[in-house]
Amino acid sequence: MNAHVLVAFAGKHGSTAEIADKIGQTLREAGLQTDVSPVKRVGDLSAYKAVVLGSAIYIGQWRKEAVRFLKANEMALAGRPLWLFSSGPTGSGDPLELLKGWRFPKALQPVFDRVKPRGIAVFHGMIDVKKAGFFERWVIKKVKAPVGDFRDWNAIASWAAAIAKELK
Ligand SMILES: Cc1cc2nc3c(=O)[nH]c(=O)nc-3n(C[C@H](O)[C@H](O)[C@H](O)COP(=O)(O)O)c2cc1C
Numbered sequence: 001m002n003a004h005v006l007v008a009f010a011g012k013h014g015s016t017a018e019i020a021d022k023i024g025q026t027l028r029e030a031g032l033q034t035d036v037s038p039v040k041r042v043g044d045l046s047a048y049k050a051v052v053l054g055s056a057i058y059i060g061q062w063r064k065e066a067v068r069f070l071k072a073n074e075m076a077l078a079g080r081p082l083w084l085f086s087s088g089p090t091g092s093g094d095p096l097e098l099l100k101g102w103r104f105p106k107a108l109q110p111v112f113d114r115v116k117p118r119g120i121a122v123f124h125g126m127i128d129v130k131k132a133g134f135f136e137r138w139v140i141k142k143v144k145a146p147v148g149d150f151r152d153w154n155a156i157a158s159w160a161a162a163i164a165k166e167l168k
Contacts, residue, residue, distance in 0.1 A: 005167065006048040007036040010066035011056040015126035015151065016087045022153060023052055023085075023160040030164030039069035050081040050167055052160075056125065057088030059139070061105050070111055077115045083163055084112070085121040091146040095122045118166065121159050124150035 005027055009020035017038070024036035035048075045051065055066035062070075070077065089098035096103065104112060104120055112120070126149040127140060140147065 004048050005032050005034045005050045005052065006042065006045065007034060007052045007054075008039045008042050008069060009036070009054045010039045010063035010069070011087070012058070012063065013056075013126075013128060013131045015128075015149070016054060016056040019085070019087050019123055019151060019156055020052075020054060022156045023054075023163075026157045026160035027052075027164050027167075030161065030168065032164055032167060039065050042069065045073055045076040045080070048080065050083075050163075051077060052083045052085070052163065053077070054085035054087060057086050057105075060102065062086065062108065067105075067108065070108070070115070074111060074115060081167065082115055082117045083119045083121070084117045085123060085159070087123045087125040087151070089122065089124055090127050090148065090150045091124075092150065095124050098124075119159070119163070123156055123159075124152050126151055 007020045007024045009016050011017055020036050024034045027034040053070065055062035086104060089095045091098050099122060103122065127145055127147045129137060129140065129147055132140060
């Protein structure tokens, strides 16, 4: 019963969902029963022994539903091994360098301090202009964000494999 891992995520255009799937797949391959779910569909956390929570970054922030999930489940998350990830920067090179030191939204620092994640990762994201709305296209142009799929599946899989190792 009490042996599942939850990978909960929030995104807008599907690329964070695929990162969450990759994490889930890696955990399963390591022998851990794992559910992957959008945060909006997650209810009670009591069946989970550990949680991985991730969000896409939009204008320096996590998705609202991820923030809501984090705050609403603070107690439960603090009582379990927890890992957090953000997906966002496009372009080549180290994601933290692309973000000039940004590691997670500043406003979440107090919550992060309380839930004490065992790891915080930032993964490259993907921008598909075809999926972007008018405002999004304007932002992409304004900040000259590189367009394309920059997700680093090896980095994602090795991060997840390290989580599996800690949980076994
Ligand atoms: C309007 C807009 C704003 C964005 N702002 C950021 C940002 O501040 N930092 C960042 O690293 N990535 C930013 N991104 C890139 C997204 O985080 C990236 O495309 C991510 O993979 C999207 O995930 P999703 O497909 O799950 O929605 C932005 C993308 C768009 C379209």
